[in-house]
Amino acid sequence: MLPASLLTRLSARFGDRFSTARPVCEQHGHDESHFAPVPPEAVVFALSTADVAEAVKACAEHGVPVIAYGTGTSLEGHVAALKGGVSIDVTGMDAILVVRPEDMDVTVQPGVTRKRLNDYLRDSGLFFPIDPGADASLGGMAATRASGTNAVRYGTMRDNVLSLEVVLPDGRIIRTGRRARKSSAGYDLTRLMVGSEGTLGIITELTLKLHGIPEAVSAAVCPFPSVEAAVNTVITTIQSGVPVARIEFLDQAMVNAVNRYSKTSHQVAPTLFFEFHGSAAGVREQAERVQTIAAEFGAPDFLWATGTEERTRLWAARHNAYYAGVALRPGCRTWTTDVCVPISRLAQCLLETTADLDASPLTCTVVGHVGDGNFHAMLLVDPANPDEVTEAERLNDRIVRRALAMDGTCTGEHGVGHGKMRFLEEEFGEALDVMRLIKAAIDPQGIMNPGKIV
Amino acid sequence: MLPASLLTRLSARFGDRFSTARPVCEQHGHDESHFAPVPPEAVVFALSTADVAEAVKACAEHGVPVIAYGTGTSLEGHVAALKGGVSIDVTGMDAILVVRPEDMDVTVQPGVTRKRLNDYLRDSGLFFPIDPGADASLGGMAATRASGTNAVRYGTMRDNVLSLEVVLPDGRIIRTGRRARKSSAGYDLTRLMVGSEGTLGIITELTLKLHGIPEAVSAAVCPFPSVEAAVNTVITTIQSGVPVARIEFLDQAMVNAVNRYSKTSHQVAPTLFFEFHGSAAGVREQAERVQTIAAEFGAPDFLWATGTEERTRLWAARHNAYYAGVALRPGCRTWTTDVCVPISRLAQCLLETTADLDASPLTCTVVGHVGDGNFHAMLLVDPANPDEVTEAERLNDRIVRRALAMDGTCTGEHGVGHGKMRFLEEEFGEALDVMRLIKAAIDPQGIMNPGKIV
Numbered sequence: 001m002l003p004a005s006l007l008t009r010l011s012a013r014f015g016d017r018f019s020t021a022r023p024v025c026e027q028h029g030h031d032e033s034h035f036a037p038v039p040p041e042a043v044v045f046a047l048s049t050a051d052v053a054e055a056v057k058a059c060a061e062h063g064v065p066v067i068a069y070g071t072g073t074s075l076e077g078h079v080a081a082l083k084g085g086v087s088i089d090v091t092g093m094d095a096i097l098v099v100r101p102e103d104m105d106v107t108v109q110p111g112v113t114r115k116r117l118n119d120y121l122r123d124s125g126l127f128f129p130i131d132p133g134a135d136a137s138l139g140g141m142a143a144t145r146a147s148g149t150n151a152v153r154y155g156t157m158r159d160n161v162l163s164l165e166v167v168l169p170d171g172r173i174i175r176t177g178r179r180a181r182k183s184s185a186g187y188d189l190t191r192l193m194v195g196s197e198g199t200l201g202i203i204t205e206l207t208l209k210l211h212g213i214p215e216a217v218s219a220a221v222c223p224f225p226s227v228e229a230a231v232n233t234v235i236t237t238i239q240s241g242v243p244v245a246r247i248e249f250l251d252q253a254m255v256n257a258v259n260r261y262s263k264t265s266h267q268v269a270p271t272l273f274f275e276f277h278g279s280a281a282g283v284r285e286q287a288e289r290v291q292t293i294a295a296e297f298g299a300p301d302f303l304w305a306t307g308t309e310e311r312t313r314l315w316a317a318r319h320n321a322y323y324a325g326v327a328l329r330p331g332c333r334t335w336t337t338d339v340c341v342p343i344s345r346l347a348q349c350l351l352e353t354t355a356d357l358d359a360s361p362l363t364c365t366v367v368g369h370v371g372d373g374n375f376h377a378m379l380l381v382d383p384a385n386p387d388e389v390t391e392a393e394r395l396n397d398r399i400v401r402r403a404l405a406m407d408g409t410c411t412g413e414h415g416v417g418h419g420k421m422r423f424l425e426e427e428f429g430e431a432l433d434v435m436r437l438i439k440a441a442i443d444p445q446g447i448m449n450p451g452k453i454v
Numbered sequence: 455m456l457p458a459s460l461l462t463r464l465s466a467r468f469g470d471r472f473s474t475a476r477p478v479c480e481q482h483g484h485d486e487s488h489f490a491p492v493p494p495e496a497v498v499f500a501l502s503t504a505d506v507a508e509a510v511k512a513c514a515e516h517g518v519p520v521i522a523y524g525t526g527t528s529l530e531g532h533v534a535a536l537k538g539g540v541s542i543d544v545t546g547m548d549a550i551l552v553v554r555p556e557d558m559d560v561t562v563q564p565g566v567t568r569k570r571l572n573d574y575l576r577d578s579g580l581f582f583p584i585d586p587g588a589d590a591s592l593g594g595m596a597a598t599r600a601s602g603t604n605a606v607r608y609g610t611m612r613d614n615v616l617s618l619e620v621v622l623p624d625g626r627i628i629r630t631g632r633r634a635r636k637s638s639a640g641y642d643l644t645r646l647m648v649g650s651e652g653t654l655g656i657i658t659e660l661t662l663k664l665h666g667i668p669e670a671v672s673a674a675v676c677p678f679p680s681v682e683a684a685v686n687t688v689i690t691t692i693q694s695g696v697p698v699a700r701i702e703f704l705d706q707a708m709v710n711a712v713n714r715y716s717k718t719s720h721q722v723a724p725t726l727f728f729e730f731h732g733s734a735a736g737v738r739e740q741a742e743r744v745q746t747i748a749a750e751f752g753a754p755d756f757l758w759a760t761g762t763e764e765r766t767r768l769w770a771a772r773h774n775a776y777y778a779g780v781a782l783r784p785g786c787r788t789w790t791t792d793v794c795v796p797i798s799r800l801a802q803c804l805l806e807t808t809a810d811l812d813a814s815p816l817t818c819t820v821v822g823h824v825g826d827g828n829f830h831a832m833l834l835v836d837p838a839n840p841d842e843v844t845e846a847e848r849l850n851d852r853i854v855r856r857a858l859a860m861d862g863t864c865t866g867e868h869g870v871g872h873g874k875m876r877f878l879e880e881e882f883g884e885a886l887d888v889m890r891l892i893k894a895a896i897d898p899q900g901i902m903n904p905g906k907i908v
Contacts, residue, residue: 102689102798125693145638156636158645159613174885180794181826182610183863184599184649185881186870186907187889191612191645195638212695235556239579241666243697279739340634344556372635409637416640427639431628434896435641441895442888453640 002041002086006062010044010086013054017045017092028067028087031074032134034333034381034392035419040067040081047092049165049173049204056202057171059086065447066169068198070111070137074144075336076417078197082451088202090139096120097205104210105162105179110139110203126210129154132413133322139203144415145195152238152371153245153277154211156413157194164193165205169443179207192438197415198449200442214245214277218287219311220304222294223269227251227354229297230270231347234370236293238343242286244371246275248318251354251366254325254378258317261324266317267301272370273318274304275311318367325365325378332363332380335392339403340374340412349406353377353399362391374412401426416453424453456495456540460516464498464540467508471499471546482521482541485528486588488789488835488846489873494521494535501546503619503627503658510656511625513540519901520623522652524565524591528598529790530871532651536905542656544593550574551659558664559616559633564593564657580664583608586867587776593657598869599649606692606825607699607731608665610867611648618647619659623897633661646892651869652903654896668699668731672741673765674758676748677723681705681808683751684724685801688824690747692797696740698825700729702772705808705820708779708832712771715778720771721755726824727772728758729765772821779819779832786817786834789846793857794828794866803860807831807853816845828866855880870907878907 002020010018019025020042029039044055059066065085072079081087093109096117100106101124108117115135117128130141132148140146142164147156154160163177176189193200224230234247250258250271259266272294276286283306291302305311317324326334341349350366357364357377368375377399379392400410400423410416410423424432436454439446456474464472473479474496483493498509513520519539526533535541547563550571554560555578562571569589571582584595586602594600596618601610608614617631630643647654678684688701704712704725713720726748730740737760745756759765771778780788795803804820811818811831822829831853833846854864854877864870864877878886890908893900 100796100798101693103796104693105796145642147636147638151636155613158636158642159609168888172884172887174883174888176885178858178863178881179796179861180828180857180863180866181797182601182605182612182794182828182866184601184792184865184867184869185863185874186649186878186886187654187892188599188612188642188645188649189885189888191642192892195640195642200641212693214695239555239558239666241668281739282736285733285735338638340636342554342557342559342633343635344554374634374636403634404632407633409632409634409639411638412634412636413638415638420639424640427632429628430626431630431643432640433626434622434628434643437895438641438646438892441891 002064003062006058006064009058010042010055014044019043028069028079028089029081031072031077031079033075033077033419034335034383035077035080038080038082040087041084043087043089045089045092049167052088052167052202052204053171053173055086055088056167056169060170060445060447063445063447065450067449068143068202070140071113071135073134073136074140074417075414076419078144078415078417078452080418082418091137093204099124101126103179105207106210107205107207108138109205110137112138114138114141121210125213127213128208129211130157130160138206138208142194142203142206143197147413149246149248149369151369152247153243158191160209161190161194162207162209163190164203166193166201167204168201169445169448195415197417197452199439199453200448216278216280216283216306217311218276218283218304218306219314220274220287220290220302221271221314222299222302223267223271224299227270227350228347229299230272231350231370233272233294233297233299235343237290238371240289242289244274244286245277247371248273249368249370249375250318250321254321254365254367255317257324257328257365258320261327262316262320264317273315321367328363329380333383335379335381335396337377337396337399338411338414339399339408340372341403341406341408343373345406345408346370346373349402350375352402356395356398360391360395362388372412418451421453456518457516460512460518463512464496464509468498473497482523482533482543483535485526485531485533487529487531487873488787488837489531489534492534492536494541495538497541497543499543499546503621506542506621506656506658507625507627509540509542510621510623514624514899514901517899517901519904521903522597522656524594525567525589527588527590528594528871529868530873532598532869532871532906534872536872545591547658553578555580557633559661560664561659561661562592563659565591567591568595575664579667581667582662583665584611584614592660592662596648596657596660597651601867603700603702603823605823606701607697612645614663615644615648616661616663617644618657620647620655621658622655623899623902649869651871651906653893653907654902670732670734670737670760671765672730672737672758672760673768674728674741674744674756675725675768676753676756677721677725678753681724681804682801683753684726685804685824687726687748687751687753689797691744692825694743696743698728698740699731701825702727703822703824703829704772704775708775708819708821709771711778711782711819712774715781716770716774718771727769775821782817783834787837789833789835789850791831791850791853792865792868793853793862794826795857795860795862797827799860799862800824800827803856804829806856810849810852814845814849816842826866872905875907
């Protein structure tokens with residue numbers, strides 16, 4: 001129960017942008033994960049940094065939890081109000097504040113989604129490359145250190161945030177850094193806030209790096225005789241210094257799902273999807289080099305194209321993969337694993353994982369950002385069936401422990417939320433204590449998104 | 455004065471690898487900056503992580519300061535023992551532990567220097583790109599978030615450290631992350647430690663990203679009619695997406711100094727030096743595109759070459775710049791400024807700075823990593839002449855304040871040490887409080903390199 005004085009204060013300050021209505025709270029208690037929703041007790045719809053600062057300050061004075069909410073597309077229960085409190089919805093903070101073409105950067109409010117930013121930028125010759133699949137808010141993407149298909153060339157949110165404005169747990173507003181491209185001035189607060197999932201503060205403004213839209217793009221698709229052959233092609237491609245923009249992997253089960261879903265007739269085999277960015281001559285050269293490498297690993301059916309329509313056709317299977325996977329068992333929820341391992345261990349990790357999945361009664365598919373060593377097993381689970389939930393948990397545990405044993409991480413890009421917390425001790429050992437010290441120092445009351453990360 | 459019980463303990467533990475001899479202490483109290491040396495009271499020569507951990511633990515139990523020492527090539531007084539204490543020299547921790555060509559990474563001890571690492575890697579086809587000029591230790595480079603000439607393409611130490619082993623202020627040993635190329639697991643302790651200058655812990659092991667030695671390299675040099683024309687060429691080059699590896703700037707005074715020092719006859723003009731990495735066709739294409747851009751900005755004398763000897767000849771002026779600058783006034787110390795601004799402000803920042811330097815009685819030159827917006831004014835100062843020191847201080851203050859007003863940083867790559875501390879309040883405002891909270895949480899006794907950063 002929220003204290004009456006807080007309810008009065010927030011209601012007076014925010015009027016109809018403050019709500020305790022049940023449907024509103026319920027909508028703010030769940031993301032796209034398999035976890036049960038946990039609604040907050042109230043929602044503030046913020047329109048400005050001052051709104052966020054005042055709401056946080058009011059909550060802090062009452063020791064009440066605060067949870068930032070963007071598009072609700074996270075996958076580890078990040079927005080669940082595990083200890084009650086107030087959700088601060090920043091989707092109304094959706095202004096693209098300044099585009100600076102000369103500096104190739106942009107300042108946005110946290111509710112701007114990545115697709116809207118790229119639509120807005122279209123005529124500038126610039127784009128923002130991070131593509132986690134969902135049309136997530138940029139604030140949420142920074143908060144979870146998101147990445148996706150373009151990370152192999154353009155990096156993750158870690159690499160593409162220049163500076164942040166953040167509301168601290170006591171309501172003060174800070175800026176984590178300047179717009180200079182590099183700096184050695186003090187502790188890297190920008191990188192500390194990126195990936196902190198609203199547990200150290202709420203992001204209210206982001207300055208992001210932009211990249212030039214490539215002069216030419218080419219795409220390719222190639223089925224492989226084995227998972228190993230596909231992964232070895234990836235390793236050799238990266239080692240050869242081919243600056244590939246995307247390398248995506250679908251396992252045999254996923255290609256099969258896509259064929260069913262999209263009525264296509266792709267060869268049912270482990271398959272790689274490539275995208276190359278550069279000059280016209282450059283993308284041709286890149287595609288030819290990868291074609292040669294793939295052939296060396298026994299894959300002669302390398303198809304590539306530069307025309308937009310042809311490229312879209314080649315990549316359709318990858319783009320439809322998520323929905324094709326889900327469609328294998330309508331009505332189910334998807335439990336998505338997210339390990340990332342050093343690329344030398346990827347073939348073994350994928351092969352052992354595939355063997356686990358094959359031996360499981362659950363319907364499962366695999367899709368991977370293999371250029372980074374990151375892949376997702378999509379486990380289709382009927383949430384009403386406790387045996388299936390237990391089985392998904394068992395598989396996820398095995399996959400995470402395997403990745404950790406290979407010097408990998410439990411989460412490549414989805415974040416910790418409350419879903420991955422129990423693996424952090426194993427992943428970090430005593431370093432987790434340092435995270436706890438930082439959390440306690442910056443948020444001594446523990447009101448910022450409690451029950452997440454540490 | 456160090457407590458007798460600490461002296462006894464360290465002496466018993468380290469034998470002749472522990473010293474309180476005056477020359478040894480003096481050698482560990484200065485770096486390559488213009489600041490007066492401040493020697494520690496004792497030096498431990500560490501050979502292992504256990505050595506560092508035990509030395510730190512002993513000091514912590516006595517509340518005695520600890521300062522990490524590598525090659526002593528820092529530029530902001532980082533190693534000065536401002537509050538006395540024990541210097542831990544890690545130059546003996548110089549093992550290259552594991553090279554993993556498949557993962558393109560390497561694990562090293564902190565005393566390994568960048569040149570030795572690259573010599574060692576030569577036959578592997580891989581290299582470590584960060585080149586800050588000095589043959590610094592990799593531990594020191596991580597501690598100061600160093601970068602240098604290759605940063606425009608390969609990033610800084612921030613981008614090229616995968617994970618660190620760190621001895622905490624209480625002597626515990628942590629690892630900040632796994633070897634996976636990306637992770638969303640918890641707070642980014644790796645990036646927190648990179649740039650923390652020994653104030654949060656001592657780096658005892660580094661896992662670094664490696665890059666493929668490019669198939670082809672080409673180099674170019676081009677004099678410009680004005681600083682503005684040179685900077686506009688830089689901006690256009692980067693916006694066009696030319697993946698240039700290095701873009702370095704020398705001002706007219708510096709080219710003049712080089713001509714005198716190396717008996718060359720370069721046109722005395724603002725000059726850019728380029729290096730291109732890629733395939734044979736790729737580097738040709740890159741050079742041709744930049745040549746076209748330079749010509750558009752009124753610079754027809756673009757010279758480029760791919761042969762090793764020819765490349766070395768073209769870049770000789772850049773490589774000799776530091777010593778050529780110093781040679782303008784033998785016996786002086788160099789006070790090197792280090793601001794970095796958004797690239798759109800670089801022309802104005804450089805022009806106004808050059809006007810300041812021209813109006814000053816000091817001998818000054820400018821060299822810049824202009825692809826990142828970073829440049830150094832080298833001010834030659836007779837340390838025995840207080841007027842000159844005051845004048846250098848005045849110039850440095852003006853240059854920093856100008857950069858801050860342009861949304862830049864007081865230090866692009868040298869770090870804060872004690873030399874830049876007084877600018878952090880202006881650069882970060884209340885965010886500096888967050889740095890102080892982190893420092894107090896991780897190092898509550900304040901024994902780690904006290905008097906630096908915060």
